[in-house]
Amino acid sequence: MARNVSKTIGRGVVAIAALLVIIPLFWTLLSAFKNRVDIVTPTPMLFFTPTLDNVLYVLERESVRAGLINSIIVSGCSVLIGAIFGLPCAYAVARYPMRVADDIQFFVLSLRFLPPVAIAIPLIVIWLDVGLYDSRIALIVTYSLLTLSTTIWLAIPAFKRVPQEIEEAAFVDGYGPYAIFFLIALPAAAKSLIGAIVFSFVLVWNEFLIALMLTTSDAKTLPIVASEMTQLGRDVPWGILNASVILLSLPPLLFLGVLSSFLSSALKTRKQG
């Protein structure tokens, strides 16, 4: 009996925690399709006549479209660069014993210790001097530092979890170190690696401070554009804000969905041949 009670209590706690997370998100989703009147009414409304005005308003704005394109290009490129260079680096640190392996690992993490402002200010100066301030290139290069360090940090344990004997078996089977990396280590660690890549994507997709300081108009990313919505006028345009938040949240969710379906298909038994 006592076990059932504690089980019920445990489930209750989890349910409350889940509701705490979900309700605000749900409310945001609802408000995105509400008219202003329905939002500011003192009695919260669960049923209302939905409108697409907010979403359309957000989508029709040139700045949102530009921001979306910037965000996709900048996040995509920096995640790609982080993966292309970060995964082999993590593999090397995980597999090839060297004196500086631990130092590399710590250095990579230590990049994340600095407050972003401390990085952003020198970066402004650097990019201004190079003449690339407020450009996608500048953001991509800057974000690549973030994705690199995150990818490396998260991929090292993923590669370490691949049993060494599997790679040795491939070595005895006649494969060289590069083939072993691509044909054995990468697929064997794929599950955790995709987690690492998604995490680094979410990190740069949501990044605000550095984007705010490195862009003024051309290269603005979606979080910056969305935040500017609050400055549309005296009256806070709640519907539009909620709609932009929802639109901002969609790409990471889609990305996660695509990757996880890719993952499950990649891990399915390949037909022989």
Added chain:
Amino acid sequence: MAELSFRNIAKRYGDIDVVADFNLRVEDREFIVFLGPSGCGKSTILRMIAGLEEISGGELAINGKVVNDLAPRERNVAMVFQNYALYPHMSVYGNIAFGLKRMKIGREEIDKRVRSAAKTLGLEGLLDRRSTALSGGQQQRVAIARAIVKTPGVFLFDEPLSNLDAKLRNHMRVEIARLHQQLKTTTVYVTHDQLEAMTLADRIVLLRNGAIEQVGSPREIFERPNSQFVASFIGTPAMNFFEVDLAGASAPCSKKARLAIDPARFDLDGRSKVVVGIRPAHLRPARQDETANIIEGVVDLIEFLGNDALITFKYAGEEVGALVPAQMSPRVGDQVRMTFSDDNLHAFDIETGRSLAKRSQGRP
């Protein structure tokens, strides 16, 4: 088809000698078992054959060709790992075919060989399964199929059965023995399990601290152990040992233990103390009129083993184990009086542990 020759092989990690001056010739078609306690260097030697460990010194030749600096694929070897080491993201078929793909063999030929290897190991129905969805025994079979499909010159087994439960281990042991009978491929098999070594090996190489303690057929090693270490390592239940004071070469009989040591069989060489050993299975209850080679004591433990019972008693300060037929087993607290035939006595130097048996003296 391959023969192996080790000449002064050494392995060092920094200042530590793991293997020093290892010399051995493995004949074509031979099944060699490296046996020894953990840390004796047996796996290291196997990994040096496979090309997974660099050889620090000496020469390793396969079929007369020195392979010290060759990559694994140029050595024509295949290895089965302790934890199977199957590629987790591939099907059983993919696992078996993976090595062949590297060998630039045509698709049809690969398919033919994979299916025939799978048939040999009873895996036909499992080819499409994910390797992670198999039981331990099935995984081990896939690992073996992956090795035989390459038709290598040498099979290397690194404790292949130690992750299996006892019943399956016996079963797979028989399968490996059959497989060797069928394929006759030169095999080097590493284990710490003496039963596996005794049943599978043409010759056992018993290792200790990176050096060969004894090389010989299972029978030789069991009947004529070179040293106290070998004698204690081989045989279950373990051999009984006593320190024996010799009154002098003329009267080779101890004061502590009344055991006759035949100077014709053992090179006593004026020693005043030796260690003698008798296997528990060689002890039998003594008749009343027998007075030679008597070991007696009060039984303090009985372990029932099925057909036999292992009784334990104290004699001359040592614990003695004796195997007696279960239905003749005494009870705890009974006085027992055991004896043995002279032929079954082993004697070892008390310092070095080397056997004192005269080599010319053949034992039955």
